[in-house]
Amino acid sequence: MSASRERFGRTDLPEEQQRALRSAVRWEIATLGFTAVSITLVALVVGSSQSMKTAWIEDMLSTLPQIVFLVALPLVRRRATKRHPYGLHRAMGIGHVVAGAALLAVGLILFFESGFGLINAEHPTIGTVSLFGTTVWLGWLMIGVMAIIVIGPFIYGPPKRRAARVLHNKILAADGDMAKADWQTNAASIVGVLGVGMGLWWLDGAAAMFISIGIVLDGFRNSRSALADLMDQRALTYDSSAPHPEISRALSALRALDWVEEAGVRVRDMGQVLHIEVFIVPRDQSAGARRIAEAAERVTGTNWQVQDVVVTLTDEVPGYATTALATGSDPSQTG
Amino acid sequence: MRRILGAITAVLLIGAAAGCGMTIPTDPDGTSEGVVGRELRVGYSPEPGLIAAGGEEPSGPLADLVREYADSLGAEPVWSQASEETLVDALDRRALDLAVGGFTDKAPWTDRAALTRPFTLDEAADAARTSVMLVPAGENAMLTSVESFLDEEGLT
Numbered sequence: 001m002s003a004s005r006e007r008f009g010r011t012d013l014p015e016e017q018q019r020a021l022r023s024a025v026r027w028e029i030a031t032l033g034f035t036a037v038s039i040t041l042v043a044l045v046v047g048s049s050q051s052m053k054t055a056w057i058e059d060m061l062s063t064l065p066q067i068v069f070l071v072a073l074p075l076v077r078r079r080a081t082k083r084h085p086y087g088l089h090r091a092m093g094i095g096h097v098v099a100g101a102a103l104l105a106v107g108l109i110l111f112f113e114s115g116f117g118l119i120n121a122e123h124p125t126i127g128t129v130s131l132f133g134t135t136v137w138l139g140w141l142m143i144g145v146m147a148i149i150v151i152g153p154f155i156y157g158p159p160k161r162r163a164a165r166v167l168h169n170k171i172l173a174a175d176g177d178m179a180k181a182d183w184q185t186n187a188a189s190i191v192g193v194l195g196v197g198m199g200l201w202w203l204d205g206a207a208a209m210f211i212s213i214g215i216v217l218d219g220f221r222n223s224r225s226a227l228a229d230l231m232d233q234r235a236l237t238y239d240s241s242a243p244h245p246e247i248s249r250a251l252s253a254l255r256a257l258d259w260v261e262e263a264g265v266r267v268r269d270m271g272q273v274l275h276i277e278v279f280i281v282p283r284d285q286s287a288g289a290r291r292i293a294e295a296a297e298r299v300t301g302t303n304w305q306v307q308d309v310v311v312t313l314t315d316e317v318p319g320y321a322t323t324a325l326a327t328g329s330d331p332s333q334t335g
Numbered sequence: 336m337r338r339i340l341g342a343i344t345a346v347l348l349i350g351a352a353a354g355c356g357m358t359i360p361t362d363p364d365g366t367s368e369g370v371v372g373r374e375l376r377v378g379y380s381p382e383p384g385l386i387a388a389g390g391e392e393p394s395g396p397l398a399d400l401v402r403e404y405a406d407s408l409g410a411e412p413v414w415s416q417a418s419e420e421t422l423v424d425a426l427d428r429r430a431l432d433l434a435v436g437g438f439t440d441k442a443p444w445t446d447r448a449a450l451t452r453p454f455t456l457d458e459a460a461d462a463a464r465t466s467v468m469l470v471p472a473g474e475n476a477m478l479t480s481v482e483s484f485l486d487e488e489g490l491t
Contacts, residue, residue: 123473
């Protein structure tokens with residue numbers, strides 16, 4: 001096998017992806033730092049407001065994808081060995097499932113907790129603190145803290161989504177999406193605390209339920225897409241919205257070979273890179289090792305994400321292999 | 336769209352609060368409105384060195400403090416004596432505005448009553464001892480009123 005088909009690892013990423021990866025790592029670390037500060041700030045004022053508590057826990061949970069990404073990264077960069085012939089790319093997927101399940105579980109707990117609080121008509125108590133000789137209602141401090149940290153996601157959300165697209169990384173995409181929802185969490189807790197201040201005790205629990213629904217949905221979406229990838233569904237784009245464009249590119253690269261009668265591919269997403277199995281029906285029944293290597297190299301050359309290609313000669317392309325995608329799914333594949 | 340909705344909600348809430356001349360925090364059940372200029376329903380359970388049962392009214396430094404607080408609101412204290420748990424129950428039913436006695440910040444009643452910040456009484460038998468008072472849970476204006484009084488007295 002040629003060396004080009006064994007390039008698992010960061011050193012082999014193209015320039016653009018290397019830049020995106022460095023930027024993603026920086027942003028993830030910066031986010032962790034920011035969240036550590038905001039968790040500490042909220043801890044000082046959390047009091048007995050359910051919506052503050054829920055927003056606080058959401059803050060802690062929002063670090064999960066970042067931690068998973070940073071932990072999985074060195075594993076993903078390892079080369080495939082005899083013991084781990086597919087590399088350790090699944091580390092990202094496993095981390096993604098764990099993070100999704102944690103979100104789902106905690107979101108449900110918080111949802112029922114705030115729901116029971118509302119049913120039992122628990123009136124949240126928010127007292128005062130003595131600040132430099134003045135008595136200040138703690139609610140104002142809560143609102144102040146939340147108003148400050150609401151800014152964060154607007155700063156670190158967009159660059160993560162950009163990096164997710166360039167790197168085809170679903171954890172980064174999930175992280176960016178969660179950041180997008182983060183500000184709603186903080187805004188909802190401000191509404192909840194303000195409601196308590198106005199004597200509308202139920203607004204706190206209602207805000208907490210709103211926040212926990214967001215956490216549950218995050219958890220559900222993350223678990224579903226991560227599990228589907230671990231179950232080896234056909235590779236999708238980084239935001240799981242369409243079949244991966246690489247499928248069309250590989251197919252047209254194969255059809256361009258004159259000895260190929262018919263071609264089909266089976267593509268699965270290993271986390272950041274793709275594993276492709278190619279099925280070729282040759283025109284003259286004798287393809288030869290050189291031609292097989294050529295086909296593999298053609299497919300490998302179409303995209304940096306293709307790091308492992310296996311070519312099989314067959315007399316019939318199996319039904320589960322993709323031989324064509326609906327037109328329009330990839331604009332580069334019209335000719 | 337949701338961003339705009341959130342912003343509108345926040346502005347409306349603040350506007351509504353300011354428009355009604357509402358003070359924040361406000362009591363959901365109006366405890367402090369019923370107290371100011373009227374009567375302060377105080378429940379107490381005797382605690383040596385702090386508050387002792389008397390003929391008509393209790394005595395002791397804690398009883399004096401409550402009288403002073405009622406005075407600052409132009410309210411007349413109306414006393415009743417009971418065990419601590421009965422007092423918490425009465426607060427929960429909104430039958431009392433304030434409960435005092437041997438409560439500390441370790442009190443286990445936090446889901447049924449609101450604890451003030453801890454304070455110390457110089458005239459108490461044990462001057463280092465910290466106490467708390469209890470007000471109905473979620474009555475945040477009442478809580479703020481008591482805590483502000485304690486701050487002004489320099490006891491916290």
